Amino acid sequence: MKGVLRPRLALAACLLALVTPFARLTVSMEPAQQQAPVFRSRIDLVELDASVLDKDRRPVRGLTKADFTVFEDGKPQEIAVFEAINVPDPEPSPVEWMRDVTPDVTTNEVRPTRLWVVAIDDALIPSEPWTIQATKKIVRDIVDKFGPEDLVAIVYTADSRQAQDFTNDHTRLLVTLEKFHGGLALWRELGSGFPRPGRIPPPKPAQDPQFWIGSVLTTRNIMEALSAMPNRRKAMIWITPGAPMNVFGTDDVNLRLKDLTQEIFALARRANVPIYPIDPSGLFGLKAFVTNGNMAWPDEPEMPWVLAMDHIMMNAANTGGRAVVNTNDFTTGINNIFLENSSYYSLGFYSTNTKTDGTIRRLEVKVNRRDVTVRTRDTYIAPGAKDAPPKSTNDVLARATASSVPIRELPLRATVAPFAIPGGRNAAVAIALGVTQPVPDSASKGRATVTTELRTTAFTTEGDNKGSQRHTAKVTLRAGAQGDADYEALSRIDLPPGRYRLRLAAYLVDAGKTGTVMVDVVVPDFNHDKVSMSGVVIGATPGRPSAPRELFTNILPLVPSAQRAFARTDRASALFYLYQSTTTLAPAAVAIRVTDGRGAVVINDTQTAGVDRFMTAEANPIGSTRPAVAPVTSRADPFANRALRAAEFQYPLPIDRLPPGRYLLTFEATIGATTMRRDVQFTVK
Numbered sequence: 001m002k003g004v005l006r007p008r009l010a011l012a013a014c015l016l017a018l019v020t021p022f023a024r025l026t027v028s029m030e031p032a033q034q035q036a037p038v039f040r041s042r043i044d045l046v047e048l049d050a051s052v053l054d055k056d057r058r059p060v061r062g063l064t065k066a067d068f069t070v071f072e073d074g075k076p077q078e079i080a081v082f083e084a085i086n087v088p089d090p091e092p093s094p095v096e097w098m099r100d101v102t103p104d105v106t107t108n109e110v111r112p113t114r115l116w117v118v119a120i121d122d123a124l125i126p127s128e129p130w131t132i133q134a135t136k137k138i139v140r141d142i143v144d145k146f147g148p149e150d151l152v153a154i155v156y157t158a159d160s161r162q163a164q165d166f167t168n169d170h171t172r173l174l175v176t177l178e179k180f181h182g183g184l185a186l187w188r189e190l191g192s193g194f195p196r197p198g199r200i201p202p203p204k205p206a207q208d209p210q211f212w213i214g215s216v217l218t219t220r221n222i223m224e225a226l227s228a229m230p231n232r233r234k235a236m237i238w239i240t241p242g243a244p245m246n247v248f249g250t251d252d253v254n255l256r257l258k259d260l261t262q263e264i265f266a267l268a269r270r271a272n273v274p275i276y277p278i279d280p281s282g283l284f285g286l287k288a289f290v291t292n293g294n295m296a297w298p299d300e301p302e303m304p305w306v307l308a309m310d311h312i313m314m315n316a317a318n319t320g321g322r323a324v325v326n327t328n329d330f331t332t333g334i335n336n337i338f339l340e341n342s343s344y345y346s347l348g349f350y351s352t353n354t355k356t357d358g359t360i361r362r363l364e365v366k367v368n369r370r371d372v373t374v375r376t377r378d379t380y381i382a383p384g385a386k387d388a389p390p391k392s393t394n395d396v397l398a399r400a401t402a403s404s405v406p407i408r409e410l411p412l413r414a415t416v417a418p419f420a421i422p423g424g425r426n427a428a429v430a431i432a433l434g435v436t437q438p439v440p441d442s443a444s445k446g447r448a449t450v451t452t453e454l455r456t457t458a459f460t461t462e463g464d465n466k467g468s469q470r471h472t473a474k475v476t477l478r479a480g481a482q483g484d485a486d487y488e489a490l491s492r493i494d495l496p497p498g499r500y501r502l503r504l505a506a507y508l509v510d511a512g513k514t515g516t517v518m519v520d521v522v523v524p525d526f527n528h529d530k531v532s533m534s535g536v537v538i539g540a541t542p543g544r545p546s547a548p549r550e551l552f553t554n555i556l557p558l559v560p561s562a563q564r565a566f567a568r569t570d571r572a573s574a575l576f577y578l579y580q581s582t583t584t585l586a587p588a589a590v591a592i593r594v595t596d597g598r599g600a601v602v603i604n605d606t607q608t609a610g611v612d613r614f615m616t617a618e619a620n621p622i623g624s625t626r627p628a629v630a631p632v633t634s635r636a637d638p639f640a641n642r643a644l645r646a647a648e649f650q651y652p653l654p655i656d657r658l659p660p661g662r663y664l665l666t667f668e669a670t671i672g673a674t675t676m677r678r679d680v681q682f683t684v685k
Contacts, residue, residue, distance in 0.1 A: 045081060045348035046072075049233045049272060050365050050376040052345065057322070057336070059343035060372055061086065070349055071364040081348030085233070087113050087341070090147045095599035097664045101679045102171045104536065105434075105562050107413045108406035108517040110168065112151045114233040114341060115405065117222050118142060118173075120180055121240035123158040123211040124308075125280060126289045127183020135239055135280040138330050139177045142237060143170050145338045151405060157218040157240075158184055158211070160462050165501045165518065166404050172520060185211040187290050187304060209253040212243040216260045219275075219315075223264050227271030229405060233344050237337065238277045238315070241286050242308030261311075265318040272377035274321035276337045277312040282328045285309060320375045351382070358384020393507055397455035397470070400505035400516045407505075410515030411436040413562045414504050417535025419555045420526035420579055420644060421494065427523045428555050429502070430537060431456060431491040432546070434562035435515075437508055439477060439485045448477045451509045452489045458500045466500065469493040473547040488546035488561055497525035526579050527644055531586075533669055533676040534577040538563065538653075541571040557648075565683040572653045574680060577646045578609065578669055585611040590649060591668040597661045603654055614645035658684045 050068070052060040065082035093099035118139060125135055139154075146152055151166040154176045164176040185208045219238065226234050245257040268275060279285055284295065286305035291297045299306050309325065316323040322340075324333030347365070358381060365376045390396045400407055413434035418427045435452060442448040452473045458466040473489035489506055502519045524532040539558035549559050558575055566572055578588050587610050594603035653665065665680040 046077075046351055046380055047081070047346065047348045048363060048365070048376050048380075050345045050347060050367075050374055051233075051272075051340065051343075052367055052369070053340055053373045053375065055371050057340050059340055060367075060369065061343050063345065063367065063369075067368050068345070068347060069366045069368075070347060071362075071366070072349075072351055072353065073362050074364075075352060077349040077352060079347055079349055081346070083346040084343075085113055085346055086343045087147055087149070089338075089342075090145065095595075095597060097595055097599065097679075098597070098662070100171055101664060101681065102169050103681045104417075104679065105413050105415045105564050105681075106517055106519045107411075108408050108515055109411050109413070110149055111408065112168075112232065112405060113147070113149045114151070114235070115166065115226070115229065116146065116150060116152045116234075117155055117226065117236045118152060119155045119157060119219060119222060119236060119238045119240070120177075121157045121215050121238065122180060122182050122184065123215045123218075124185045124241055124243065125182035125239070126185075126187055126241065126286070127181070128289055130282065131241075131280050131289070132180075132182055134282060134328075134330070135180065135182070136177060138239055138278055138280055138334070139180075140174065141331065141334055143173050143177075145334065146170065146173075153404075155218065155222060156180070157215040163461055165459075165461075165520075167518070167520070169520075187286065212245070213253065213256055213260070215240065216243050216245075216257055216264070220260045220264050220267070223267035223271070223273060225404075226273050227267045229271075232346075233341060234271065234273045235321075235337075235341055236273055236275050238275055239280055240277055240312065241279050241281045242277065242310075242312040244304040244307035245311045246302060246307055247310075261314070264315070268319035269378045270380075272375060273319065274375070275315045275319040276321040276324070277315055278324040278330060278333065279309075279312060279326075280330075283326060285326060353382070356383045358382055393453050393509065394455075394470070396507050396514060397453060397505045400507070400514050401455055401457045401468070401503040403503075403516055404518075406518065407514055407516040410506055410508055410513040412504070412506055412515045412517045414517045414519050415537075415560065415562045416502060416519050416521045417537045417560065417576075418495075418521060418523045419534045419577060420646065422554055424494070425527065426494040426496050427526055428552075429458075429493050429495055429521055429523065430535070430552055430556065430560050431493070431502070431504065431519075432537070432560040432562045433489040433491060433504060433506060433517075434486065434544075435489050435506060435508075436484050436486050437511060437513070439483060440510060450475055450477060450485070450487070453507045453509060454489055454491045455505045456491050456493045457503045457505075458493055458495055459503070461499055461501070466495060466498075467493070471548060471551070475545045475547050477545065487544050488559075488563075490546055490548055490551055490560070492551045495523050497523050497528075499523075527581055530580065530582045531671040531674045531676070532579045532581075533678065534579070536574050536576045536667065536678045536680055537561075538680065538682075539573050539575065540566065564681060565685055566653070566655050567685050568656050568658075570655055572655060572682075574651045574653060574665060574667075576649055576667065576678060578614075578649065578671065578676075579644060579646050580614050580671065581644045583643075585614055585645065586672045587611055588613075588647060588669055588671045591666075591670075592651060593664075593666045593668075594654065594658070595664040595666065596658075597663070602658070602663075607649060607651070609647045609649070613647040615647070653682065655684055660684050 054060055065079055070077045151168055153166045154164040156162055162179040164172055246254050286308055290305055312323050324330055360379050360381055362379055365374050367374050416429050416431050418429050421428045440448050454471045455468055457468040471491045475487045477485050499522050505516045507514050526532050537560035540561050540563050546559055590607045592605040593601050596602050662683050667678045669676045
């Protein structure tokens, strides 16, 4: 059993690592002499979201602060913050590329209104073609309902390697879905099915109970992670046929399932996280699959399909959700899930109990309306000794990068691009972090230097921490600057090939402000793939102030920028590299397209590179005008006799030839039978 459950626990560790104490603390820093920071904290608002539903489970809109009363341990509290939040249905994108192409710049400036976890139960969903296709259609329909301000994670109950951390990128969510496959639990003995009525059913497959436990354990861990995240509307959609838990069973498996299920209910109530189970097995559910279509088999209480359905209904009823079961048409159920989460109220109060004792305090919210149901969390944990303020800048950054959702105190825009490192096994991920902050008062008297501390932490899809890098960006602003200052804080982290979620934290030392942004990146295996392509970076002229520029001197001839909006007088260039790790080189052809906001291709160009353009480090040493990549020399490497060669491509953005609007710049590089693509979105003002 340990071998099966380990990936799930790794994913749970990933989710739990995303929890942040910033949910209860506001951290501020004031400069002292020589900019030595002084850290202090105060107890922040107690925040909670409340859904008010009528008898038909439709949201009740239009309520005001005066309609609510909040109680802590039975004592009324003064509501200090009140906001009615109505989430509109997502509007269709005007053109396909705006819907389907992932922007290469990620920002924390979008305020997330809802957090969703979609748990796909690959441990228990049968390996039956109709059910597999139904699961994929359900998730696609769900993804279409998410708005641009929703943050969504996709979690698998068994194969956590395919999970997708919180994102509002629909394309990444759908890519994750395509990796789904079910059929781990057999639900019957070697596919023979249950026997005809009147005969004793065969024993359960020996491996199935571990998948039942694993599925419920993953749900429990998701609830624990969500309960500790910063407060906002949260919900879990569980695509599952259910676990056959017998509430009267006394064997070890059923006792474990019951304990985990009770923990799920308690955590869900504490965090106000409804569970919405959707059974993809269809109208006849598991029964048709388990009995090989023998629908005459009686629905006895201990039959697995009966127990599994009871488990589904129990999870919905005890967490405030609703179940979508016994149907082949899931659209109505999905619409109802999103309808009842489309409107809620955000409340905040300063507790009259100011003790920092770490106790659990009861919450209750009442509304002066008849025939309504108020759903909110029922407890919160008061700050305690463990919630001490940070003691150093490193502590601030560590706490910030522990958060799975963006911290928006400091507006950030991030772009990342992987490149081969000369002579190295790992790849360099170049990071440009656009920062916006008010110009400090000192700029009125002369040039002002602002210091931004950066921390980049890389996690695998299973939650393994692959290390952090810390950099300091000191940027000088011109004398007399006013309003907001925009500048670039540069960072770099070197990683082996793989898929990563980067958590980028920036701390503005003088102002005491923190911001985080999360970016997904795939690092190619430059040294072993016969052909590969770097990321694309954009360099602008005149560029924004940026530092520290020396991070990229050995891999890039320009300074990367997160700027993607340009005046027609600006100058900007896109840069990328093509790599070949083979002794038999081939020429490369690059198709270049610029597509406008109506979907029309307004520029169509090509560039070619002969084999002579692919250069080694010996032929073009570092420090020359064109960076190159050193050959592979390790004797243990099966590609040791191949030199990694790079060809540089630069393309000036045709800003002066384009009318104002949004554009998509596409590079399609073809070497032999391999075609690779990179996209950059930009705006002409």
